[in-house]
Amino acid sequence: MISPEVVNFDPPRFLNQEYTVKRDQILNKVPSEEFGNHFHGITAVLPGEIPEIAEIQDFFLDSIFYRVEKFPVHKLLEPDFLSAFLKKGSLDARTLGTWSDVDQSIIFESGKLHLSVGKDVYQELGLSGHTEITSSRKQTATYRVTIDVRDEKFIPDCKYYKRVFWCLKNQVCLQFDWIMSWQPHDVDICPSSFAAYLDLLGFGVAQCKPMFEERILTQTHIPMLHPETDLLDVIEWVGAAALNITCPKEEDYASSMICPEPSYKSEKVHILKWRGFFPSSQAKQLLGVILRLHPEVTETTQPAWFNLTFHGFDEFRTAPNIWSVFTTTSDACHVFTSQTSRRKIK
Numbered sequence: 001m002i003s004p005e006v007v008n009f010d011p012p013r014f015l016n017q018e019y020t021v022k023r024d025q026i027l028n029k030v031p032s033e034e035f036g037n038h039f040h041g042i043t044a045v046l047p048g049e050i051p052e053i054a055e056i057q058d059f060f061l062d063s064i065f066y067r068v069e070k071f072p073v074h075k076l077l078e079p080d081f082l083s084a085f086l087k088k089g090s091l092d093a094r095t096l097g098t099w100s101d102v103d104q105s106i107i108f109e110s111g112k113l114h115l116s117v118g119k120d121v122y123q124e125l126g127l128s129g130h131t132e133i134t135s136s137r138k139q140t141a142t143y144r145v146t147i148d149v150r151d152e153k154f155i156p157d158c159k160y161y162k163r164v165f166w167c168l169k170n171q172v173c174l175q176f177d178w179i180m181s182w183q184p185h186d187v188d189i190c191p192s193s194f195a196a197y198l199d200l201l202g203f204g205v206a207q208c209k210p211m212f213e214e215r216i217l218t219q220t221h222i223p224m225l226h227p228e229t230d231l232l233d234v235i236e237w238v239g240a241a242a243l244n245i246t247c248p249k250e251e252d253y254a255s256s257m258i259c260p261e262p263s264y265k266s267e268k269v270h271i272l273k274w275r276g277f278f279p280s281s282q283a284k285q286l287l288g289v290i291l292r293l294h295p296e297v298t299e300t301t302q303p304a305w306f307n308l309t310f311h312g313f314d315e316f317r318t319a320p321n322i323w324s325v326f327t328t329t330s331d332a333c334h335v336f337t338s339q340t341s342r343r344k345i346k
Helices: 053-057 073-077 079-086 119-125 159-169 193-200 231-242 280-293
Strands: 013-022 038-047 065-072 089-095 105-109 112-118 142-148 175-184 205-208 211-223 263-279 306-312 322-327 332-341
Touching (some): 038 280, 053 263, 053 280, 079 089, 079 193, 112 119, 119 142, 231 306, 231 332, 280 306, 280 322
Antiparallel strands (some): 038 306, 089 175, 112 142, 211 263, 306 322, 322 332
């Protein structure tokens, strides 16, 4: 059997960046085109004693999202759906089982519908867009089309709306399984009404809840955030701790990984991991809780830090796959981003 040509992809490129952001500005960085709006995983590494740890542990206890089967994209733009959900709430959705480099894929976030399609579908679609920049000439070109649902012109009586709806409705290939999350603007409206509406239309809807895992390390050496400390080494330690890999103070036979210096011994380290579908609004709220619960430094305690790492999806747009922030008692937060993409990194 001849191996197909599609497996001959160039290896992905990496772009790591680190910088500081003022504490009172860090929350404005979470929901943005720069850092992405959806996450499939969140990891918190919290050294020290935290009396209010239950508030963090139970943060996603009532969070739900939905898996919707064989849902055509044009249904998102039907007048009833627009008025009931897109205009009166915040919808986050993305297609399942699709890779933006080789498949058609769709994301709905921040009131915008992003489509990544191949050349044939793009030409048949008839909507304006642009070619995605790739790092390989051998890679099949994909095209990105963005529709701003919040635009004042995007109303059912408008010619622009009618054209967009007609173009999407006539593309039978734009039907996918989705993960969706909807939060109403009115607190008196139940979020489950979204699933009830889709079920009434005859679509298969399954309710999903985030998976939660907690582990506590005791008597563990953890690195300190000093000017001479390489943040990448601390990130490596955080990743090792999250994966239950021991990093002793000195290298041993079993592993060459060690705890970066300077370091100190912490009586307890909470490691919390969530897996699911998390819109940026939830990530922002969790980061706000982390900032509020950060312990104050006293004469008998070390200057502690908290770490919160967001794991993003492999976007067709250029965005970091990992966004990690260290909060401290100082006025600055240390941020590390890592982008792994086949898209061209400028």
